[in-house]
Amino acid sequence: MKKIKYFYNTNTLRYEKLVTPLRVRLLRVFGFVSALLVSSALVIWVYTRFVPRPTDKVMEYRYNSMKENYATLKSEVKTLQDQIAQLEKRDNEVYRSIFEANPVPDSMRVKLIEKKKELDKVEALNDDQLSNEIANSLNNIAARISYQRTSYDGIEKLINNQEAKLSSIPAIQPLSNKDLTRIASGFGMRIHPIYGIPKMHNGLDFTAPQGTPIYATGDGTVTTAGVGNGTGNHVIINHGYGYETVYMHMVRIKVRDGQHVKRGEVIGWVGSTGASTGPHCHYEVHINGSPVDPVYFFYNDLNAEQYDRLLKLAATGSAKSFD
Incomplete structure (x- = not known):
């Protein structure tokens, strides 16, 4: 009321x-x-x-999370940039030394198109999607860098292996023969001086006074250094990569079985031991066990004119071999 x-x-x-x-x-x-x-x-x-609202707490959490992600991504980007710079340096050193040229992309337009697609894609993403996309991209880049690094390591091994191979391939004459007067008999069918019948001559005969030094024509390991019936004092060198060289009729051998020799190292001296009609060095080159004409392996100590002359001398040498 x-x-x-x-x-x-x-x-x-x-x-x-x-x-x-x-x-x-x-x-x-x-x-x-x-x-x-x-x-x-x-x-x-x-x-x-x-009084903070629940949405404010969520926003603050997201902000702090994005801030931490940004710091992490920034650190990863710096690391990846350093790694890419190292790979570029190795790339330049490797490819420039081999090809003496800087590889050029096939098409810059392709890159521009891909870049435009990436920009359009990024513009359509929200913050979370953008962070995830960046993280995925960085993971992809890291994986590609790791693979590329492995690839370059393989290339370096191939280069080192190639250097060893080039040092091992027989590439010089077994005797000093600057005036090209010492080849007496070439590769091919020749009349055997003792049996008087046509027989395959699997090497070159270099005539020289007894005691003339004989050189290893490539890096390798001596597999045989001893005496044979027909070969006399002889040396066989395994150069690896399928290459093998044989040096026969030495008056004396300098190396021993299992010894590693370098190209140009003296392995013995010219003689006339075994089935020989005079002081000379019978020299053979084998590839995967098959004899080949040694005349094609003298490119390291001859210029083009000398090499051409040597080919003619080997082809027109004596019809008889010295062994």
Whole structure:
């Protein structure tokens, strides 16, 4: 029940009912509503200012996570850049030394098209997708760098192996023969000097005074250093890679079985031991066990003119061999 208020009227000397004018009541309502709105705004401000919302916590967590991911990605990018720089340096050293040229991409337009596709793809991604995409790209780059490094290591091994192979291939004459006068009999069918019948001559005969040094024509390991019935004092060198050389009729052998020799090293001296009709060195080159014409393996100590002359001398040598 609404409480009725009275007041004492001094003019009428009576208690009269208190009636609040409509204007006053409206002002009171307005004041109350205004105070309520101001208080609400103040409470909301304090709440939003000092009380974190769940969404704010999520955003802060995502921000911190992205900040950590960015720092990690930045570090990985720096590492990958250093690795790529090292690979580029090795690439230049390897390919420039071999091909003496800098490889050029087949088409720059292809790269531009791919770059445009990547930009369009990146623009369509949100932050999380972008982070994941960057991480996947970095993992892919790291895997490609690792594979490329392995590839370059293989290339370096091939190069080192190629250097060893070039040092091992027979490439010089077994005797000093600068004036090209010492080849007496070439490769092919020749009349045997003792039996007097045509017989395959599997090497070259180099005539020289007894005691003339005989040189290893390539790096290798001595597999035989001894005496044979027809070969006399002879040496066989295994050069690896399927190559083998034979030196016969020495007066004396300098090397021993199992010894490693270098190209140009003296392995013995010219003689006439075994089935021989005079001091000379019978020299053979074998590839995978089959004899080949040694004349094609003198490219290291002859120029083009000398080599051409040597080919003619070997082809027009004596019809008889010395052994």
